[in-house]
Amino acid sequence: MTDPSSQESAAVLCLDAITKQFSSAASPAVSSVSFTLQQGDLLALLGPSGCGKTTLLRLIAGFEQPQSGSITIAEQIVAGNGTWVAPEKRGVGMVFQDYALFPHLTVQQNIAFGLRQKPGSTVSQRVQEAIALVGLQGMEQRYPHQLSGGQQQRVALARALAPYPFLVLLDEPLSNLDVQVRLRLRQELREILKAAGTSAIFVTHDQEEALSIADRVAVMRHGQLEQLDTPEAIYRQPASRFVAEFVTQANFLSACRQDQVWQTVLGKIPVTLTAVDAIEAQSNRSKDQLEQVELMVRQEDLSLEADETSDIIVRDRQFLGREYRYWLQTSAGQELVARTAASLRLPIHTRVQVTINTQRLQVFVPLSARETEPDRTMAKQTNIPVR
Numbered sequence: 014m015t016d017p018s019s020q021e022s023a024a025v026l027c028l029d030a031i032t033k034q035f036s037s038a039a040s041p042a043v044s045s046v047s048f049t050l051q052q053g054d055l056l057a058l059l060g061p062s063g064c065g066k067t068t069l070l071r072l073i074a075g076f077e078q079p080q081s082g083s084i085t086i087a088e089q090i091v092a093g094n095g096t097w098v099a100p101e102k103r104g105v106g107m108v109f110q111d112y113a114l115f116p117h118l119t120v121q122q123n124i125a126f127g128l129r130q131k132p133g134s135t136v137s138q139r140v141q142e143a144i145a146l147v148g149l150q151g152m153e154q155r156y157p158h159q160l161s162g163g164q165q166q167r168v169a170l171a172r173a174l175a176p177y178p179f180l181v182l183l184d185e186p187l188s189n190l191d192v193q194v195r196l197r198l199r200q201e202l203r204e205i206l207k208a209a210g211t212s213a214i215f216v217t218h219d220q221e222e223a224l225s226i227a228d229r230v231a232v233m234r235h236g237q238l239e240q241l242d243t244p245e246a247i248y249r250q251p252a253s254r255f256v257a258e259f260v261t262q263a264n265f266l267s268a269c270r271q272d273q274v275w276q277t278v279l280g281k282i283p284v285t286l287t288a289v290d291a292i293e294a295q296s297n298r299s300k301d302q303l304e305q306v307e308l309m310v311r312q313e314d315l316s317l318e319a320d321e322t323s324d325i326i327v328r329d330r331q332f333l334g335r336e337y338r339y340w341l342q343t344s345a346g347q348e349l350v351a352r353t354a355a356s357l358r359l360p361i362h363t364r365v366q367v368t369i370n371t372q373r374l375q376v377f378v379p380l381s382a383r384e385t386e387p388d389r390t391m392a393k394q395t396n397i398p399v400r
């Protein structure tokens with residue numbers, strides 16, 4: 014997939030149809046991936062385990078060689094077209110999941126490590142700048158074992174930033190930290206990278222992390238890019254059923270059309286012809302084949318009200334601070350997830366009436382019976398709200 018939105022300003026990185034296959038027996042870990050990263054942008058590589066995120070990062074860093082395609086960093090081809098530039102000559106900083114700090118070196122020495130070739134006074138000045146950038150003043154002489162996980166992560170970031178790289182690559186940078194530290198460091202990580210003015214790509218399988226830190230998010234699946242866009246566009250207009258499910262974690266309701274309504278487990282929902290026309294246009298299916306669709310309903314678009322006569326029960330509940338997440342079950346066995354304000358506290362086993370906010374429904378064509386591997390064949394999606 015090519016990213017059309019990114020052709021105008023200065024590109025720091027350009028991937029053109031990059032493919033990596035580890036063995037002929039396996040499908041490619043990265044398959045024909047193309048995108049451009051603009052100077053100063055933060056890009057999240059998001060996707061489930063095994064989708065090729067780390068391999069793509071390692072290809073950019075130069076730890077893996079692609080079979081085909083090319084990689085250009087700061088207008089210099091570093092891989093492809095008969096060219097190969099070694100990792101240490103690419104101007105790329107790397108932050109690993111386990112930080113990879115040298116245990117026998119102090120904070121200062123760890124950060125200076127990548128600057129060894131430069132004259133002494135420049136090195137100590139740059140080390141101090143990098144330490145200030147990540148807020149570790151006063152800890153210069155400590156060893157890694159004398160630092161918290163979050164502090165070690167900042168040392169790793171300072172070490173990557175110190176040589177003024179074109180690009181910093183971060184492999185699951187926050188995954189080894191506990192939840193509280195991770196939430197705080199999300200914002201800090203973004204602020205530090207923005208203050209440094211460095212372009213960065215970070216790998217994550219955490220949707221919230223990707224949406225909250227990045228300027229743009231690339232969703233990967235089976236080695237391919239499913240969608241690359243701003244966090245808002247990815248969340249509001251997922252380009253495929255996979256992105257919708259992975260990023261928004263929405264509910265999907267089977268819906269059978271009966272004249273001007275869709276019949277669902279939550280009752281009747283009015284059909285708009287615009288919505289039907291839009292799915293028809295995108296799916297190459299006739300109206301007859303669109304009697305059966307899937308409606309995507311976000312967790313926050315379900316409203317709950319206690320009602321003893323309802324056949325939907327609260328099966329479980331999770332307190333999230335400002336809101337509750339409820340797991341609901343219909344009498345037919347369908348599970349739904351709803352997020353409501355924390356002021357609505359419904360005990361488990363309560364029977365509830367469920368109302369849908371139909372303004373933000375999105376319509377997908379369901380997978381046909383012949384499409385045996387649902388992950389590979391995407392249902393098309395309309396993004397047309399049902400009114």
Ligand SMILES: Nc1ncnc2c1ncn2[C@@H]1O[C@H](COP(=O)(O)OP(=O)(O)OP(=O)(O)O)[C@@H](O)[C@H]1O
Nearest residue numbers: 035036042060061062063064065066067068069218
């Ligand atoms: N060195 C290797 N040799 C053979 N296969 C590999 C190698 N590295 C990765 N793979 C395979 O390539 C695919 C993509 O792996 P990769 O580590 O890039 O995924 P990922 O999205 O980063 O997963 P995770 O989130 O679990 O780290 C997987 O099927 C993996 O088994």
